[in-house]
Amino acid sequence: MIGESATWRNWHLYGYGRDTTPEMDKLAANGELVVFRDVVSVGCLTSAEVRRLVTDCPFEREWQSRYSLAHILAKAGIDCSIASAQPVGAWSKTDVLYALFNGCSKREYSKIDIGVGAANFCGHDHKMLPVLEEWLSGKASGGRVFFVHLCGSHFPCESEYLNTIHSAEWDEDTVDDATRNLSEKARRLVNRYDRAIHYEDMVLGRIVELLKQNSRPSLMLYISDHGESPQRGHWRDYSAAECYEVPFICWLSEAFRELRPELAERLEAAKDKPIQPDEMFGGFLEILDVHLADPAKQPPSFLDPTFKGRFPRLIRNGAVQYPGDIPAKRQ
Numbered sequence: 001m002i003g004e005s006a007t008w009r010n011w012h013l014y015g016y017g018r019d020t021t022p023e024m025d026k027l028a029a030n031g032e033l034v035v036f037r038d039v040v041s042v043g044c045l046t047s048a049e050v051r052r053l054v055t056d057c058p059f060e061r062e063w064q065s066r067y068s069l070a071h072i073l074a075k076a077g078i079d080c081s082i083a084s085a086q087p088v089g090a091w092s093k094t095d096v097l098y099a100l101f102n103g104c105s106k107r108e109y110s111k112i113d114i115g116v117g118a119a120n121f122c123g124h125d126h127k128m129l130p131v132l133e134e135w136l137s138g139k140a141s142g143g144r145v146f147f148v149h150l151c152g153s154h155f156p157c158e159s160e161y162l163n164t165i166h167s168a169e170w171d172e173d174t175v176d177d178a179t180r181n182l183s184e185k186a187r188r189l190v191n192r193y194d195r196a197i198h199y200e201d202m203v204l205g206r207i208v209e210l211l212k213q214n215s216r217p218s219l220m221l222y223i224s225d226h227g228e229s230p231q232r233g234h235w236r237d238y239s240a241a242e243c244y245e246v247p248f249i250c251w252l253s254e255a256f257r258e259l260r261p262e263l264a265e266r267l268e269a270a271k272d273k274p275i276q277p278d279e280m281f282g283g284f285l286e287i288l289d290v291h292l293a294d295p296a297k298q299p300p301s302f303l304d305p306t307f308k309g310r311f312p313r314l315i316r317n318g319a320v321q322y323p324g325d326i327p328a329k330r331q
């Protein structure tokens, strides 16, 4: 699951005051979820950040990659599919992303008209559920990977369409003092952002339900491409830490835990490590138990006990250090 513009700061699962993530909270309370707590995106541009997640591109040159995950998995006999709630051509970025998933045998892209100023961009993620349900019910002889690219909480979260399908009311006293003291306009933006997170949580909860209905061992990974500064709307200078602090969670079915108990332990052991998305490619291969023919070319895995990660983390290709160079929240 590739999320969009979600910062963990507005997830209740990560300690936010509002009850924005009831479904993920439930899974965590049941011990079904591994919650990674220190993941920082390299930048804030969807097309670059998704590329960092699903290819082996070098940190400094995000446009260069030798392999995409979908191509490697196809070679390993794992059938891949992509369902994207982001329509091809939206912001021009999805045209770039489209190529990354060429290795998928099934590709379903949303055909929504995002409207003037992208007014209708958010609120279509649940439309990917029937697609996923149909694919899951299909016969499979080997492993399968379903990529789902979500619209998430991309600006403008005040999406007219989302307004019509999802509501979430918040008491003003459920936010921290800093948020309560924001201008009325900024508070409205935060309210709408939180509603988009709440909607996204519902979609993720339903995806886990679908996987539970399917008897095969399964695992769901969710990570947002980058964060957001909710009180500023889409803040284009990206000068707040929350634009980079992203949720990364992993749900494992009981059957999957029985099948790969060592993997469940390695995921748990890595959850507090400082990780950046460009360091995840090797970890995804380990999770999927895929090994390159030449072991020397196997990318390192963030699940390896020797993985330390970068500290401080480097963002905007190293121009900014985290923590240190940017404030925790843009006021």
Ligand SMILES: [Zn+2]
Residues within 6 Å of the ligand: 004, 005, 044, 045, 046, 047, 225, 226
């Ligand atoms: Zn994005």
